[in-house]
Amino acid sequence: MLDRRGFLKFVGGAGVGILATPVVWQGIDDTAIWSQNWPWVPDPAKGELSFATTISKCCPTGQGIRVRLLGCRPVTVHGNPDHPLSRGALNALCASEVQLLHSPARLRQPHKRGADGRHVPISWGEASALLAESLKQAKDAGGIYAVSGDPTSAVNDVLSVLTGRGNGTCFLMPGEEQAARRAWKLMNGRASAGVDLGRLGYDLEHSDMVLAIGANVLESWGAVTSNRQAWAAGRLPGRSREKTPSLRLAYASPIQDNTAAGADWWLPVRGGQELALALGVAHLLLRAGRNAPAADFAEFTALAAAFTPDKVEAATGVPARLLEDVTAELLRAQRPLVVVGSPLGQGGGAAPIMAGVICNLLLGNLNAEGGLRILPHLKATIPGGSSLDALLDNDLAAWVQELGQKQPAPGACIFYEANPVYALPGGAAPIFDKAAFTVALTSFWDETAQQCDLILPAAMGLERWDDAETPYGVGSLIYSLAIPVIEPLYEARPAGEVLLEAGRALGLITSRTFADMVGVLKARAAWIRANWTALSNGLPHRTHAVVRPRRLALRPDILAEAVKALPVSGDALCLAPMIRHGVGTPETGIPPYAVKLVGPREVRGNRNMLHMNAATAATAGLRDGNIVAVTGPGGACQACVFIDEGLCTGNVSMLYGMGHTAFDAFSRKKGSNLLQLAAPTVEAGTNLSMWSTITVKVAKV
Numbered sequence: 001m002l003d004r005r006g007f008l009k010f011v012g013g014a015g016v017g018i019l020a021t022p023v024v025w026q027g028i029d030d031t032a033i034w035s036q037n038w039p040w041v042p043d044p045a046k047g048e049l050s051f052a053t054t055i056s057k058c059c060p061t062g063q064g065i066r067v068r069l070l071g072c073r074p075v076t077v078h079g080n081p082d083h084p085l086s087r088g089a090l091n092a093l094c095a096s097e098v099q100l101l102h103s104p105a106r107l108r109q110p111h112k113r114g115a116d117g118r119h120v121p122i123s124w125g126e127a128s129a130l131l132a133e134s135l136k137q138a139k140d141a142g143g144i145y146a147v148s149g150d151p152t153s154a155v156n157d158v159l160s161v162l163t164g165r166g167n168g169t170c171f172l173m174p175g176e177e178q179a180a181r182r183a184w185k186l187m188n189g190r191a192s193a194g195v196d197l198g199r200l201g202y203d204l205e206h207s208d209m210v211l212a213i214g215a216n217v218l219e220s221w222g223a224v225t226s227n228r229q230a231w232a233a234g235r236l237p238g239r240s241r242e243k244t245p246s247l248r249l250a251y252a253s254p255i256q257d258n259t260a261a262g263a264d265w266w267l268p269v270r271g272g273q274e275l276a277l278a279l280g281v282a283h284l285l286l287r288a289g290r291n292a293p294a295a296d297f298a299e300f301t302a303l304a305a306a307f308t309p310d311k312v313e314a315a316t317g318v319p320a321r322l323l324e325d326v327t328a329e330l331l332r333a334q335r336p337l338v339v340v341g342s343p344l345g346q347g348g349g350a351a352p353i354m355a356g357v358i359c360n361l362l363l364g365n366l367n368a369e370g371g372l373r374i375l376p377h378l379k380a381t382i383p384g385g386s387s388l389d390a391l392l393d394n395d396l397a398a399w400v401q402e403l404g405q406k407q408p409a410p411g412a413c414i415f416y417e418a419n420p421v422y423a424l425p426g427g428a429a430p431i432f433d434k435a436a437f438t439v440a441l442t443s444f445w446d447e448t449a450q451q452c453d454l455i456l457p458a459a460m461g462l463e464r465w466d467d468a469e470t471p472y473g474v475g476s477l478i479y480s481l482a483i484p485v486i487e488p489l490y491e492a493r494p495a496g497e498v499l500l501e502a503g504r505a506l507g508l509i510t511s512r513t514f515a516d517m518v519g520v521l522k523a524r525a526a527w528i529r530a531n532w533t534a535l536s537n538g539l540p541h542r543t544h545a546v547v548r549p550r551r552l553a554l555r556p557d558i559l560a561e562a563v564k565a566l567p568v569s570g571d572a573l574c575l576a577p578m579i580r581h582g583v584g585t586p587e588t589g590i591p592p593y594a595v596k597l598v599g600p601r602e603v604r605g606n607r608n609m610l611h612m613n614a615a616t617a618a619t620a621g622l623r624d625g626n627i628v629a630v631t632g633p634g635g636a637c638q639a640c641v642f643i644d645e646g647l648c649t650g651n652v653s654m655l656y657g658m659g660h661t662a663f664d665a666f667s668r669k670k671g672s673n674l675l676q677l678a679a680p681t682v683e684a685g686t687n688l689s690m691w692s693t694i695t696v697k698v699a700k701v
Contacts, residue, residue, distance in 0.1 A: 047071020052485040053080060053538025055468055056094040057461025058588055060581070061085055061223040062152050062468025064540065065094055067485050074098045074462060074486055083540055084205075084478055085226045085471070092582030094225075096591035097462060101489060105444045105589055105664040107457040108490040119455065124491065128498075130454055132505040134437040135166065138411025139506065142436065143168035145410045147396060147428075149418030149587050151175060151388060152468040154520050155496045158503060159416060160386035165508045168410060170386060171396040173418050173586075174346040174689075176221065177472035181392040182688045183353035184374075186558060188549050197389065198374035198547030200357070202339050203475030204247075205230045207370035209333030211281065211326060213252040213267075213356060214274040214348070215341030218259040220579035222341075222473020231262060248333075250326045252277055252318065253343065254576040255611070255653050256646030265326050268648045271343070271574030272567040272693035273316040277323075278340055278355035279304055279559070280312030284327040285362040292361035292554065300358065300554040303563075315566070317648055335370025336363045339473075344577050344656065347397075347425065347691035349683045351562035358554055367546045373475045374547040381524045382514055388469065396424065397680040397689035403430035412437040416495055417458065421447040422660065423586035425634055425678035425691045441495040444589060447662040457492040459484075464494035465517045467524065479530055480540040481521065496520070561685030572695040573616065575632065576647065577656045577674055578602070589663030590670070598670065601642060602655040608671040610639035610698070611653040617643060620698055630654075632677030632696045639672070652698065 052067045056077070064083020068076045077097050081088035100106075110127035111119040122130075138144050144166030146159040151172050163170040172178070180200045188197050204210060204217065204227050215221040218228055234246030251259050252267035252274070260266040269277050283304045291297060309320035330336040340356030342348025357372065365371025377389040399407070400420075413435045419442075420428040432438060432451050440449040441458045449455045466482035488494070496517040503509035514520050525532050530541035567574070582597045584590045590598070602609055610630060612622075622628065624643040629636055630652075639654065647653055659673030678691040 047073070051078070052483070054462065054483040054485060055083070055480045056097055057150070057466055057468070057482050058097045058100060058585075059091060059094045060585065061225070061471040062480060062482070063091070063094060063223065063225050064480060064538070065090065065097070067098065067462065069485065072486065074101065080538070083480070084542055085223050085474070087226070087229045089225050089229055091225050092594055092597065093584065093588070093591065096593055097460075099593060100588060100591055101460060101462060101486070103444065103592065103664065105667070106490065107443060107445055107449070107455060107492070109457060110491070111455045113453045124493070127454060127456060128501065131439060131456070131498075131502055134439070134454070135162070135412055135502055136506055138437060139166040140411075142409050142411030144412050144414070145435070146170045146414040146416065147173065147418045147420055148416045149173045150416070151177065151391075152471055154381060154467050154517070154524055155416060155499065156388070156391060157380050157382045157385040157520060158496055158499045158509070159414065160380065160391065161382050161384045161508055162414070162499060162503055162506075164386060165384050166506070169394055169399070170391060171394045171399065172391050173420065173423060174396060175472065176341055176345060176348065178392050178395075179342065179348045179350045179688060179690070180353050180472065182686055183350040183357065186350065186555055186686060187354055187357060187553050188551070198549065199377055199389070199472070201373040201375040201470070201475045202337060202473055203370050203373050204337065204339075205475060207335045207337040208246060209248050209329055209336045211250045211252070211330060211338045212259070213269070213278055213338070213340045214343050214352065215339045216253065216257060216259050216343065216579055217249075217251075217339060218262050219257060220345050220581055221339075223471050224581065226474065248329065250329070254574065254648045254651040255578065257578060265322065267318045267322060267326065269316045269318050270648055271576050271651050274340060274352040275349070275355055275559075275562055276307065276312055276315045276566060277318060278338070278352055278359060279307040279563070280309060280316070280323055281327050281330070281338065281359050282355060282362060283307040284309070284324060285331070285359060288331055290362040290364070292358065292552070294361075294552050294554045296554050296556060300556040300559075303556040303560055330363060335368070336365060337371055338363070342692040344692040345579055347678070347680070347689070349562065349690045349692070350686040350688050351559055351683060354555060354559060361552070367548070374549055375470060375477050376545055376547050378469050378479075378524065379527060381520055381527065382509065383511070384508075395689050396420070397691070400424065400426070400428060400430050401680060403434050409434040409436070411435070412439070415440040415442070415448050415452065417442055417587050419446045419448045419586040421451060422673060423675065425675050425680055441498060442587070443492065444587070445662055446587065446589065447660070450662055456495070456498060457490060458495040459488040459492040462486055463488040463492060464496070465521060466496065467521050476542055476544045477528070478540055478542050479525070479528055479535070481535045481538075483536060483538065558685035562683060565684040567693060567695065572697055574651050575674065575677065575694040575696050576651045576653045578653055579656050583655070583657045584667070589660055589667035590657065592666045595666050598655070598658075603658060603671040604640050606669055606671065608637070608639045608654045608658055608674070609642040611642050611644040611647055612651070613645050613647050613649055614643055615649045616647070616652065617641060622698070622700060627701045628698050629701055630677065630696050630698055632679070632694050634679035635676040637672035637676060638701060652696065
C-alpha cells in the first residue's frame with residue numbers, strides 16, 4: 001500500500017530521475033511542439049535496454065563504469081562492480097558523464113581566430129590543413145610544445161613524439177604525482193642510468209591503519225572512489241564481520257572536511273606545516289627503536305631529534321598527546337601506512353612527501369601488503385615518445401615563468417584536455433604572448449580554448465578509444481580501456497586520431513602499427529602482457545608487480561633546507577582549499593546537475609564564502625557576513641565571511657572550482673578562482689615549483 005509519505009518519496013524520486021537524464025535538453029524543442037501542435041507529436045525513442053562496460057575519462061582516475069543504453073543512446077551511468085577502482089560505486093563526476101555529452105558548453109565544430117580576433121567556425125578540412133601547416137612551421141621555428149591534462153592516457157605518447165621530434169617539450173598539468181616523483185627521485189640513488197625508479201603507490205585497500213597528512217583521501221586525493229570503498233568495507237554496518245574496524249584513519253588537515261568527518265582522529269594542523277608534522281611522526285618512530293636501511297640514517301636521526309611532540313605542537317597546532325596516540329596506533333598496526341599529499345591536489349612540495357616515505361620505511365612497510373608500494377612505469381609505446389616517468393620531470397609552472405622572462409618563444413603550443421588559463425597559478429599568459437600558434441583539443445569552451453588560435457572539438461570518453469594507466473595513489477598497476485559506446489556527437493573527433501594524422505603529415509610518425517589509436521593501445525597492452533580481448537570487453541588488467549629500489553637515501557640535507565623555509569606565524573593567514581570533485585574539474589567546468597552541490601555555505605551571489613573560526617575573525621576584527629578583500633601573492637578577490645568552527649585558528653578556507661569565466665551558465669560568474677591568489681615559488685632544497693600553501697591577508701571592504 002502506498003501511503004502519503006511513500007507517495008511523496010515516489011514523486012521526489014521521479015523528479016530526480018528526470019533531472020538526471022540528458023533527454024531533458026534534447027527534448028525541450030519537442031516539448032514545445034507537443035504542447036502547441038498535436039498532429040506533430042513524435043514517437044518516443046524506442047530500443048532495447050542494455051549496458052556497455054567502459055571507463056570514465058571525465059573522472060581523473062579513470063574508474064570503471066557501466067553505461068545504460070536505450071537502443072544506441074546512452075541514458076545513465078552506473079558503477080562497475082568488476083573494476084578495482086569503482087567496485088560498483090560511482091562518484092558525482094562520473095554520474096554526470098552522459099549529461100555532459102549534451103552540455104550547453106560542448107564545442108560542436110572547429111573554430112579559428114579571425115582577423116578581428118573573434119572565433120569563427122570552419123570545416124574539419126580547413127582545420128586539419130591549418131594544424132599541419134602551423135606545426136610544420138613551428139617545428140623549424142621555436143619548436144612544438146604541448147600541455148596535457150590527462151596523465152593516464154596513451155595520447156601523451158603521441159604528444160611526446162610530436163614535441164620531442166618537433167624540437168619542443170611535452171608538459172603535464174600539475175598534480176600530486178609530480179611532487180611524489182621529485183621526492184622519490186631525490187631519495188633513490190639508482191645504480192645505473194636507465195633503471196626504472198618506479199612510482200609511489202599506496203595500498204589503502206589492504207591497510208589497517210592510515211595516517212593521511214594533507215591528503216584528502218575520502219574526497220579528492222588519489223582514487224577517491226576506491227579509497228571510500230576500502231574505508232566503507234570495514235566501517236559501515238553490515239560491511240564488516242569484525243567487531244572492530246578493519247581500517248582506522250587519522251587525518252591531518254587545517255579544515256574539518258568530509259575526510260575529517262570519516263576519520264577516527266582529526267589532527268588540526270596549520271596550513272603549510274605538513275613537513276613538520278611528518279618529521280614529528282618520524283621522531284616518535286625513531287624513539288620507539290625503528291630504523292631504515294640507508295647510509296645517511298644517522299644524519300636523519302639527528303635532524304628528526306629536534307621534532308619532539310612539544311615542539312611539533314608549537315609549530316603545527318597538533319596537540320602533543322594526540323600526535324603520540326596516533327603514532328602509537330601506527331606502531332600497533334599490522335599493516336600501517338602514511339600518506340602525505342597536497343591540500344590543493346597540486347603545487348605541493350616534495351619535502352613533505354619525502355618525510356612521509358621515511359615514516360613508511362621506519363614502519364617497515366615498503367612493498368608490503370597494505371603499505372607503500374613502488375610500481376613500475378609503462379614505457380612509451382611509440383618510438384621517440386616519452387614515458388610518464390619522463391614527463392613528470394617537466395615543470396610546467398617553471399617553464400611558463402621562464403617564458404615570461406627570457407626563454408625563447410615556442411613555435412606552437414598544443415593544449416590537450418588542459419585548461420592552464422584557469423588551473424595554473426598566474427595563468428598561462430606568457431604562452432599566448434610568445435607562441436606563434438596555439439591550438440586546443442577540448443570538448444568544452446573552456447578558458448584556455450577561448451584564447452587559442454585554433455579550437456578543435458575533441459570526442460569525449462564515451463565517444464572514443466582511449467585508456468587509463470594506473471592513477472596516482474593506487475597500490476597496484478591497473479590498466480583499463482575506454483571503449484566508445486556512441487559515435488561522436490556534433491563534429492567532434494578523437495584527439496588521438498587528430499594528432500596521429502598531424503604526426504603523419506609532418507613525417508614524425510611513420511609506422512603502420514600506429515595508424516590509429518587502436519593500434520597504439522594494442523601495442524601498449526602487448527607491452528604489459530595484457531589480454532586485448534579481455535580489455536576490449538571492459539575487464540581491466542591488474543598486476544601486483546613492484547620495483548625493488550636500490551641505495552635508498554633519506555636526504556636529511558634536503559629536508560633541512562625545506563625546514564628552514566617553513567612558514568612562521570604572523571599577520572598573514574593560510575588559505576586551506578576545500579576540494580570536491582563533484583563540482584567538476586578545470587576541464588569540465590561545473591556539470592549542470594552538480595550546481596546543487598554548491599550551496600550558500602560555499603558561494604553567495606558572485607562571492608565565495610570565506611570560512612574562518614570565531615577566534616580568527618575576532619583577531620582580524622571581522623564578523624559573520626562581512627564583505628572582505630582577500631589578497632594573496634598572486635592577486636586578490638572579494639569574499640563573504642562565514643564563521644565556521646571546523647577550521648584551525650589562523651586558517652581560512654574557500655571552495656576550489658569556482659570563478660570560471662568560460663563554459664556555460666552553470667559554471668560562469670560563481671565566485672572566484674582561488675588560484676588567482678597563488679603565485680609559484682621554488683621549494684628550498686628540491687627546486688620544485690610549489691604553491692599549495694597560499695598565505696593571504698584579509699581586510700574588511
